[in-house]
Amino acid sequence: MIDFGIITLFPEMFGALESGITGQAIAHELIRIKTWNPRAYTHNKHRTVDDRPYGGGPGMVMQAQPLCDAIHTAKADFPQAKIIYVSPTGKSFTQQVAKEFSTKSSMIFVAGRYEGIDERLLLTEIDEEWSIGDYVLTGGELPIMVMIDAITRLLPGALGDADSADQDSFAHGLLDHPHYTRPEIWANLKAPEVLLGGDHKAICEWRLKQSLGQTWLKRPDLLKNRQLSAIEQKLLKKFINECQKT
Numbered sequence: 001m002i003d004f005g006i007i008t009l010f011p012e013m014f015g016a017l018e019s020g021i022t023g024q025a026i027a028h029e030l031i032r033i034k035t036w037n038p039r040a041y042t043h044n045k046h047r048t049v050d051d052r053p054y055g056g057g058p059g060m061v062m063q064a065q066p067l068c069d070a071i072h073t074a075k076a077d078f079p080q081a082k083i084i085y086v087s088p089t090g091k092s093f094t095q096q097v098a099k100e101f102s103t104k105s106s107m108i109f110v111a112g113r114y115e116g117i118d119e120r121l122l123l124t125e126i127d128e129e130w131s132i133g134d135y136v137l138t139g140g141e142l143p144i145m146v147m148i149d150a151i152t153r154l155l156p157g158a159l160g161d162a163d164s165a166d167q168d169s170f171a172h173g174l175l176d177h178p179h180y181t182r183p184e185i186w187a188n189l190k191a192p193e194v195l196l197g198g199d200h201k202a203i204c205e206w207r208l209k210q211s212l213g214q215t216w217l218k219r220p221d222l223l224k225n226r227q228l229s230a231i232e233q234k235l236l237k238k239f240i241n242e243c244q245k246t
Contacts, residue, residue: 002155004033004148005074005081005108007067009049011035013141017148021159025152033148034077038062041069050114059115064124067110067117071125074108081106082127086143087116088136090129093147097130101147102154109147111140173226175219177210205235213239 006014014033018026025031039047043065050060071083084107091097101107110117110126122129132143152158180191194206212235215222228236 001029002031002102002104002151003078003081003106004031005078005106006033006035006111006144007038007070007074007108008035008111008141008144009038009113010111010139010141011037014145017145022149022152025155025158028157030155030158031148031152034074036070036074038066038070041066041073053115057115061115062113062117064118064121067121068125071108071110078106078108081108083108083110083125085110085112085117085122085126085129086131086140086147087112087129088131088134090131093130093132093143093150095150098147098150099154101151109140109144111144113139173222174211175214175222177207177214208232209235209239212236213243216240217243 008014014035017023017033022031026033038049042048048063049066050062053059053061075081075083082104086109130143130147132146137143180195184191184196192206194202197203208231212223212228212232216236216239
């Protein structure tokens with residue numbers, strides 16, 4: 001089981017995790033989610049958690065003290081947890097990182113808002129900083145949900161088919177192969193003949209070729225970091241030749 005602690009001004013947003021795969025994981029006690037609202041740790045009657053930035057400029061900055069107190073409360077529940085802040089300046093969250101996180105027993109996420117959090121909190125309380133992409137969102141809640149979803153589906157028993165996670169895009173450094181289901185012909189397009197014949201060796205080879213090819217077409221940068229086997233090189237070359245003929 002993984003305990004996910006979340007410091008957030010909007011704990012109600014995480015109700016979305018009660019649906020789908022993450023919802024089943026909660027019901028089966030594969031994960032637990034607990035939230036702390038920094039407003040509960042303010043020292044003024046207005047429950048203020050933000051203020052104007054020193055030096056001027058637009059927007060507001062989250063104050064360190066309410067967040068710090070909320071983090072310390074969360075740490076009392078999950079003493080072994082790393083404190084993770086999500087922001088565009090963090091390291092890239094990847095499938096490999098999700099796999100590593102899926103082996104942890106607990107982690108505490110901090111969701112920023114406005115222009116971010118006071119830098120002094122980053123220096124004193126945050127253990128790791130992660131980003132889900134090179135763009136800016138209105139807060140850290142959605143990235144945290146994305147990360148929890150990616151981590152949860154890697155847990156044993158989280159998916160109906162134990163092999164599903166192992167066949168996902170990025171699981172082996174490649175994009176996933178195309179998928180087809182019934183009917184056999186739809187919109188005048190027929191499912192590939194190889195998938196209909198029952199030759200499992202041929203199907204596996206086709207899927208690997210397509211996975212390599214889709215990666216070459218859409219994310220060639222992934223191939224630069226992957227050592228292809230002789231069989232994979234042969235299949236990719238075959239895919240490229242077929243593309244050039246069409």
